[in-house]
Every structure is written in C-alpha cells, then in structure tokens.
Amino acid sequence: MDREQEELQFLNFFGICKESTNIIFKWSKIFTKITFTLIIPLSCIFLANQGFSTFITNKIITNATTLDYIPQGSAAYNKISNLITSEWTAFWLIKLAYFMFLLIFSLLCTSAIVYTVACIYTGKEITFKKxxxxxxxxxxxxxxxxxxxxxxxxxxxxVWFIISMIAILIWLILFFPNGEVVGNVGSCIxxxxxxxxxxYISIIxxxxxxxxxxxxTYGIQAMTKSKDLIKGKMGISSAMFLIFTICLVGIEMLFQQSEVIDWRINGVLVKLGYGILCLLLLTLLFLFGLVVQTVIYFVCKSYHHENIDKSSLADHLEGYLGEYIPLNSKNIQLEEYHV
Structure with a gap:
C-alpha cells in the first residue's frame, strides 16, 4: 500500500475501491497466479452447482408432473418413481460435494489474498511459492x-424462528381473519x-x-475483535457487502437464465459465451471482494488509532513459514496513537 496508515482512516467507499484496484494492478503478476490456482476453481464450483442444481431440479419437477397422470402401481409409474428417487440422490450428493469444495477453496482463497495484501503492506518480499x-x-x-x-x-x-412463531401467534389472536394488511406489513418489517x-453477522x-x-486470535475471539473494529465503519462495510451480494446474485441469475448447463437446447456457442462471461465476472468479483475485505481491516485499524507495527506484523507473517508460534498480542496487537 502506498498510503501511510494514518491516511487510511479517511478512505471512503470509493477510496477503498481505488486502493484495492491499485493493489491488484500493481501486483497483477502475483494476483494472476492466485486467481488461476484458487479463485477460478472456486468460481467454477459455484457456477457448476447453480447450473446442475437447476438442471436436476427441472428434471425432478417434470418427472413429478408426469407421474400425476400415470396410474399408481403400473410399470411406468414405478420406473418414473425410481428415476425421481435417483435424481434426488444425485441432487443431494452434488450439494454435499459442492459444499465441501466451496468451503475448502473459499478458505484457501481468503488465506492467500489476505496474506498477500498484508505482505504488500509490510513491504515483505513475496512469491507465489511462499x-x-x-x-x-x-x-x-x-x-x-x-x-x-x-x-x-x-x-x-x-432465535429468529421462535420470535417469528410468537409474532404469527399474536397476529392470529389479534387480527385474524381481517388483518391481511397488518400481516403483510408485519412480514415485511x-x-x-x-x-x-x-x-451484520456476515460483515463481522x-x-x-x-x-x-x-x-x-481466531475463533470467537476474532469475531469479538471484529465486532469492535467495525464500529464507525459499519456504513462502508455494509455498502460493500450489499453491492457484492447484488453483483453475485446478478451473475447467478445471468448464468441460470442463459441455461448454460442444458446443452439439449440450441445455441451451444451462445451458451459457451455466457458461461465464459459469468466465469470471468465472478472471478473478478471474488478477487476484488477479498482484497477490499483486507483493505477494510487496515482502514478500521487506522480509524481506531491502532498503529500496526509493520516489523512485528512482518514477523507474524514470517512465522507461518516455519512452525507457527502465536505472537503475544502486545507484539502485533497494536499500540494506540492519537492524531
């Protein structure tokens, strides 16, 4: 990062985006290697799950509809019923495999990007192998x-489920059956x-x-530390999260609407083009989102006047290359300074 730590606290939404973009372009070689090794597989896993899940779900719905018009106990009925069972089994196996690979690659991507940006911040020599x-x-x-x-x-x-059940019960007692408007407004709220x-929980x-x-720190201690750090920067963090989510949903909808997985429909080249476009957009979104996530950390540190000792942070990062020994919080966990 080219900015001094004291300046980071003044970065707004666009400043954080610009800083993240500068980091990616300035260190494009190392980020390109990370992208091809980790982020593209993560994007492929995400899109493949969306495509195959939609494809299998549509087949299940079609077969279930057909089953309604076939007499029970007939050979055709049993055949289609067994087919639906097999399709549901395939659906859940795909979901299980998707969850496992998504978890692994998302954590690997986060580890790689956060470590890389921190090394850039401390001026450490960094290689893809490292x-x-x-x-x-x-x-x-x-x-x-x-x-x-x-x-x-x-x-x-x-807890929210319990609260919802109580709210529904109260609505039934007080307003049913003439409280449709109240019920709709209450549901929206x-x-x-x-x-x-x-x-809020996702941002933390x-x-x-x-x-x-x-x-x-990690685990619940990291969650607690994050909750304290995010104070004062919740607006920017929320905006980043919402925009990322909207873009993610938009890419997912584009992929589903183009029916990339269903090769039975004409327009294979068009589908291939949509698939490549969605993969490219999703890869860039994941890369940019993870870099922004790390930059926000340094912005929050600066906002709370917690001065990061770059040499101590560099030692902490270097500790991962050997047998990891957690640093005492006084070494990396930052002394406060006043502007």
Whole structure:
C-alpha cells in the first residue's frame, strides 16, 4: 500500500475501491497466479452447482408432473418413481460435494489474498511459492473462525424462528381473519430486520477472517475483535457487502437464465459465451471482494488509532513459514496513537 496508515482512516467507499484496484494492478503478476490456482476453481464450483442444481431440479419437477397422470402401481409409474428417487440422490450428493469444495477453496482463497495484501503492506518480499506454502497453515485458523460463525448464525436463525412463531401467534389472536394488511406489513418489517441482522453477522465474520490471519486470535475471539473494529465503519462495510451480494446474485441469475448447463437446447456457442462471461465476472468479483475485505481491516485499524507495527506484523507473517508460534498480542496487537 502506498498510503501511510494514518491516511487510511479517511478512505471512503470509493477510496477503498481505488486502493484495492491499485493493489491488484500493481501486483497483477502475483494476483494472476492466485486467481488461476484458487479463485477460478472456486468460481467454477459455484457456477457448476447453480447450473446442475437447476438442471436436476427441472428434471425432478417434470418427472413429478408426469407421474400425476400415470396410474399408481403400473410399470411406468414405478420406473418414473425410481428415476425421481435417483435424481434426488444425485441432487443431494452434488450439494454435499459442492459444499465441501466451496468451503475448502473459499478458505484457501481468503488465506492467500489476505496474506498477500498484508505482505504488500509490510513491504515483505513475496512469491507465489511462499504464498502457497503458507495457505494450508492459515486455513486451519480460518476454519475455526468459520465454525464459530456457523454456530452464531444457527443460534441467530433459531432465535429468529421462535420470535417469528410468537409474532404469527399474536397476529392470529389479534387480527385474524381481517388483518391481511397488518400481516403483510408485519412480514415485511420482520424480513427487513432479519436481513439487517444477517448482514451484520456476515460483515463481522468477513472481517474476523482477516483478523484470524493477521493477529494472534481466531475463533470467537476474532469475531469479538471484529465486532469492535467495525464500529464507525459499519456504513462502508455494509455498502460493500450489499453491492457484492447484488453483483453475485446478478451473475447467478445471468448464468441460470442463459441455461448454460442444458446443452439439449440450441445455441451451444451462445451458451459457451455466457458461461465464459459469468466465469470471468465472478472471478473478478471474488478477487476484488477479498482484497477490499483486507483493505477494510487496515482502514478500521487506522480509524481506531491502532498503529500496526509493520516489523512485528512482518514477523507474524514470517512465522507461518516455519512452525507457527502465536505472537503475544502486545507484539502485533497494536499500540494506540492519537492524531
């Protein structure tokens, strides 16, 4: 990064985007290698899941509709019923494989990008070989943080489910059957509140992933640290998250609407073109999003006047190349300064 740490706290939405873009272009060679090795496979996994899931789901719906017009117990009925069972088995096997590979490659990508940007920030000499040797060690710390995020998200959804059931019960008692307008408005408010909470937890987890790599804390401690860091920069972080999500959904919709996976339909070259376009857009989105995520970490540090000692951070990063020994928080965990 070309900016001094004191200047980072003043970066706004566009400043963070510009800083992230400059990092990617200035170190394009190393990011290109990471992209081809990790990010493109991650994008392929994401798109393949969307395509095959839609394809199999459509087949299941078609066969289930056909089954309604065939007498039960007939040979044709049993054949189609067995086919639907096989298709559901394939669907869930694909989902399981997708989840496993998505988890692995997403954590590997996060490890590689965060480590790379931190090395750039500290001025450390960095090579692709060095990055790939560090990634498996950082991956373990990120996994613990991710599991804690799953636990928190599960608890959040469980509590929200209980609250929703209570709200529905109250609505039935007070307004049913003439409270349709009240019910619709209440449902919209409940959904909006749920999305706000979901976004907040997701943003904290994303920053906690960076904390897990660059500091001596991970898991629930990293989530707590992230919650403190994000204060004051929640608006920018939320905007980044929402734009990333909108772009992700847009690419997914484009891929599904173009029916790239279904080769039975004419226009193979057009489908291939749409597939390549979606893959390119998704790869760039993942790369840019991970770099932005790391830059936001340094912006939050600067905003809270926590001065990162570059030499201590460099030693911390160097520790991944040998047997990892967590640094004492006083070494990398930053002393406060006042502007």
């Amino acid at each position: 990055i790939m040797s560090v990634v498996p060690k950082v991956w373990k710390r990120l996994m613990v943080t991710l599991l804690w995020n799953f636990a928190i998200m599960f608890a959040y959804n469980f 409940m959904l909006l509140l749920y999305l706000v909470g979901f976004t 987890w994303q920053l906690a992933s960076v904390v897990s790599v660059l500091e001596d």
